[in-house]
Amino acid sequence: MYRSVIILMFCLLIGFASNAQKKYSIKSKKAIKNYEMASEAYRQMDNSEALKYLDGAIEQSPDFIEAWLFKADVLHEMGKTELEIEAYLGAINIDGDFFSNVHFNLGNAYLKMGEYQKALTKYQDFLALPNNSGRNQILAQKRLETCRFAIKSIANPVDFKPVNLGGNVNSEFDEYWPSLTADEKLLVFTRLLSGEKEGAEVKIKRQEDFYASQRNDSLWMPAEPLSLVINTEKNEGAQSITADGKYMYFTACDRAGGYGRCDIYYSVKEGNVWSEPINVGKPINSKDWEAQPSICADGRELYFVSNRKSGKGKMDIWHSRLIETLKDGKQRWTQPANLSINTTDNEMSPFIHAGNQYLVFSSDGLTGMGGYDLFKTERDSDGKWSDPENLGYPINTFNDEIGLVINAKGNKAYFSSNRLKGKGKDIFSFVMPGNLQPQSVSWLKGNVLDAKSKNPVAASLLLIDLMSNDTITQIKSDQTDGSYLLCLPSDREYIFSAEADDYLFYSKHFEMLNDQEKLNPQQLNIHLDRIEKGKEIVLRNVFFDIDSWDILSKSEIELTRLYNLLLTYPKLKIEIAGHTDDTGTENYNLKLSNNRAKAVCDYLIIKGIDETRLSFKGYGALYPIADNETEEGRSLNRRTEFKVVENQ
Incomplete structure (x- = not known):
C-alpha cells in the first residue's frame, strides 16, 4: 500500500x-x-x-x-x-x-x-x-x-519502575505475552525460537511455543516447554489461562480444520497433563481472523480480537459467554458482542482482570502517545464499560505498547518490552500505580477430598454473590488430585459451595467487607461426606433476624440447595437441628433454636417436600462447636444443621 x-x-x-x-x-x-x-x-x-x-x-x-x-x-x-x-x-x-x-x-x-x-x-x-x-x-x-x-x-509521569524477571524466564530469544494464575505460582508465556541447530548446521527457524515457569517463594524457576501436546512445529501464541491454571486459550494459524487463517483453541489441564487442543468453533471462530483471547477467572467469559466486517474498526475486541461444555469437551458460546470501547481503528490485546470488571487493552484509535497505547476501562453494575483511560507515561511511549496483564491483587503488572534493558524482548513486572489499580481480588485454594478415604473428588464449586444472587464463579475441582482455585473479589458477601454426586454438599460463608485479614489468600481443604445415616452438615448460609426465627431472604440459595438434594434423593430423610450460643437463658435458647429448625422444615414442606421425610429439634446451647468466650466463636455456635436419618 x-x-x-x-x-x-x-x-x-x-x-x-x-x-x-x-x-x-x-x-x-x-x-x-x-x-x-x-x-x-x-x-x-x-x-x-x-x-x-x-x-x-x-x-x-x-x-x-x-x-x-x-x-x-x-x-x-x-x-x-x-x-x-x-x-x-x-x-x-x-x-x-x-x-x-x-x-x-x-x-x-x-x-x-x-x-x-x-x-x-x-x-x-x-x-x-x-x-x-x-x-x-x-x-x-x-x-x-x-x-x-x-x-x-x-x-506528569506515573510511577513506573520495571523489573526484569531474570534469566530463568527470559533468554536470548524473545519472550512475550505473559499470563499467570491468581496465586502467581505459574507463569505461562510465548517464546519465539530462532536459529536452532540441526546436526552440524544451523537451520534458520522462527517458531512460537509456550513455556512455563513455576514460582518458589519470590524466585521464578527455570522455564520449560509447556506441553508437547500443545507445542507443535507450527506457531502457537497469545495465550490466556484461567485463574486456577486449568484452562488455556490461545491462537493458532493455518491449522487443518480451522475456520479462518487464525483461530482460537483451548486445552484443559488434569493433574499435570494438558489435553489435545480443541478449536473453540463457531460462533467465536469464523472465516475472518480471530486471535489474542483473554479468558476470565472462571472460564465463563471470553474476550478476543477479530477483524470481522460487522465490527466498528479494523481490529475490534469482542466478548462471548460460555453456554455449556458438552460431554466430548467441546464448548458452546454465545454470539460474540462488539465492545463499546472499540474505535474505527485498531483495538488489540484485551486482558480481563480476575475481578471480571476491569479490562486493559491496546488501541491506536484513542488519544495517546502515538502508535498503540495501553488503556483501562471498568464495567459498572449495569454491564456498561466506562470511557477508556490512558495508563499514562512512561507505561506508554511513542513505541507500540501491546499486551499487559495484572495480578489478582491488582498491585503488580506484567508485560514484555524490547525498549528496556534486556536480551531483545523480555518480560518485566512493575508495581501498578495506585490510581490505576483494579479492585483487589483474593483467592481461595485447596483440595476436595472424600472425608473417609481422602481420595480426590471431582466436585462442582460455586461462588454466589449473596446480595445479587449472581453466580460469580463456577468451576470443577481436578479429578486427579481434587485441587481447585477460585477468586474472591473484595467488597462482597458470598456463598461458597461444593457438590458431587452421592455426597452431601458443603457450604461456607465469606464476607469480604473492609477486613484486611479476610482479603488475604486462604487455603481450604474440603472433605465431603457420602450420603450415609448419621452424617451431619452445617447450613452456614441460613440466616435469621436477631432473636427471631424469621428466615432472611439471603438464605434462599442455601435452602434451595437443600431442597434440590432432597429431590435428587427421594429416599433421603433428615432432621433439621437448631443451635444457639450460651447468651440468654436455657429455656429461651431451646425455644429459639426449636422455632428456627421448625421454620426451615416449614420452608421445605411449602416447597413440596413430604413432611414425613423431615423432622426438627432445637438443642439450644447444649452442643457448641467453638468457644463462647469470643464473638467469632458465638457466631459459629449460632447455626442450623441437618442430619441424615435414613437413606434407603
Whole structure:
C-alpha cells in the first residue's frame, strides 16, 4: 500500500513540475539519470539500490528536491526514521512550499521518534498551508491532539519502575505475552525460537511455543516447554489461562480444520497433563481472523480480537459467554458482542482482570502517545464499560505498547518490552500505580477430598454473590488430585459451595467487607461426606433476624440447595437441628433454636417436600462447636444443621 502511495506521489511531483513546463526542478542530466535509475530499482523492490542512486543524484545536484523527497520515503519504508527526518529537512531547506505533505510526513517521523514538540510544530505548519483538505488534514488534527496529550503526560509521569524477571524466564530469544494464575505460582508465556541447530548446521527457524515457569517463594524457576501436546512445529501464541491454571486459550494459524487463517483453541489441564487442543468453533471462530483471547477467572467469559466486517474498526475486541461444555469437551458460546470501547481503528490485546470488571487493552484509535497505547476501562453494575483511560507515561511511549496483564491483587503488572534493558524482548513486572489499580481480588485454594478415604473428588464449586444472587464463579475441582482455585473479589458477601454426586454438599460463608485479614489468600481443604445415616452438615448460609426465627431472604440459595438434594434423593430423610450460643437463658435458647429448625422444615414442606421425610429439634446451647468466650466463636455456635436419618 505504502509503495503505491509513493509511486502516485512521483506522478504528482512530475505533474507539478510539468505545469512549470519542465519535468524536474533541476537540469543536471546525470542527476536525473540517477533519479530514474532509483525509480526503476524501487519498482524492482530493491530499496538499497534505490538509495545508492538517489545519493548519487543528490551529490550531483544538491538542490534536487524530488530526490530528497524520494529518499525520505524509501527510508520511511525501510524503518530508518532518523535518516528519513534528515532527508525531509533537506527537502524543506530547498523549498518548504514545493510539496505541502512534506510537513505532514516530517511530523509523522518526529512523532514516531517521540519528538512531540517538533512533531506538533510540523503538523501546525502543514495545517497552516492553503488548500489543505482531505484525509491528511483530519489525521494532522488528530495527531496534534496526540502531541499535546504526550507533552502533558511527560510533564506528569506515573510511577513506573520495571523489573526484569531474570534469566530463568527470559533468554536470548524473545519472550512475550505473559499470563499467570491468581496465586502467581505459574507463569505461562510465548517464546519465539530462532536459529536452532540441526546436526552440524544451523537451520534458520522462527517458531512460537509456550513455556512455563513455576514460582518458589519470590524466585521464578527455570522455564520449560509447556506441553508437547500443545507445542507443535507450527506457531502457537497469545495465550490466556484461567485463574486456577486449568484452562488455556490461545491462537493458532493455518491449522487443518480451522475456520479462518487464525483461530482460537483451548486445552484443559488434569493433574499435570494438558489435553489435545480443541478449536473453540463457531460462533467465536469464523472465516475472518480471530486471535489474542483473554479468558476470565472462571472460564465463563471470553474476550478476543477479530477483524470481522460487522465490527466498528479494523481490529475490534469482542466478548462471548460460555453456554455449556458438552460431554466430548467441546464448548458452546454465545454470539460474540462488539465492545463499546472499540474505535474505527485498531483495538488489540484485551486482558480481563480476575475481578471480571476491569479490562486493559491496546488501541491506536484513542488519544495517546502515538502508535498503540495501553488503556483501562471498568464495567459498572449495569454491564456498561466506562470511557477508556490512558495508563499514562512512561507505561506508554511513542513505541507500540501491546499486551499487559495484572495480578489478582491488582498491585503488580506484567508485560514484555524490547525498549528496556534486556536480551531483545523480555518480560518485566512493575508495581501498578495506585490510581490505576483494579479492585483487589483474593483467592481461595485447596483440595476436595472424600472425608473417609481422602481420595480426590471431582466436585462442582460455586461462588454466589449473596446480595445479587449472581453466580460469580463456577468451576470443577481436578479429578486427579481434587485441587481447585477460585477468586474472591473484595467488597462482597458470598456463598461458597461444593457438590458431587452421592455426597452431601458443603457450604461456607465469606464476607469480604473492609477486613484486611479476610482479603488475604486462604487455603481450604474440603472433605465431603457420602450420603450415609448419621452424617451431619452445617447450613452456614441460613440466616435469621436477631432473636427471631424469621428466615432472611439471603438464605434462599442455601435452602434451595437443600431442597434440590432432597429431590435428587427421594429416599433421603433428615432432621433439621437448631443451635444457639450460651447468651440468654436455657429455656429461651431451646425455644429459639426449636422455632428456627421448625421454620426451615416449614420452608421445605411449602416447597413440596413430604413432611414425613423431615423432622426438627432445637438443642439450644447444649452442643457448641467453638468457644463462647469470643464473638467469632458465638457466631459459629449460632447455626442450623441437618442430619441424615435414613437413606434407603
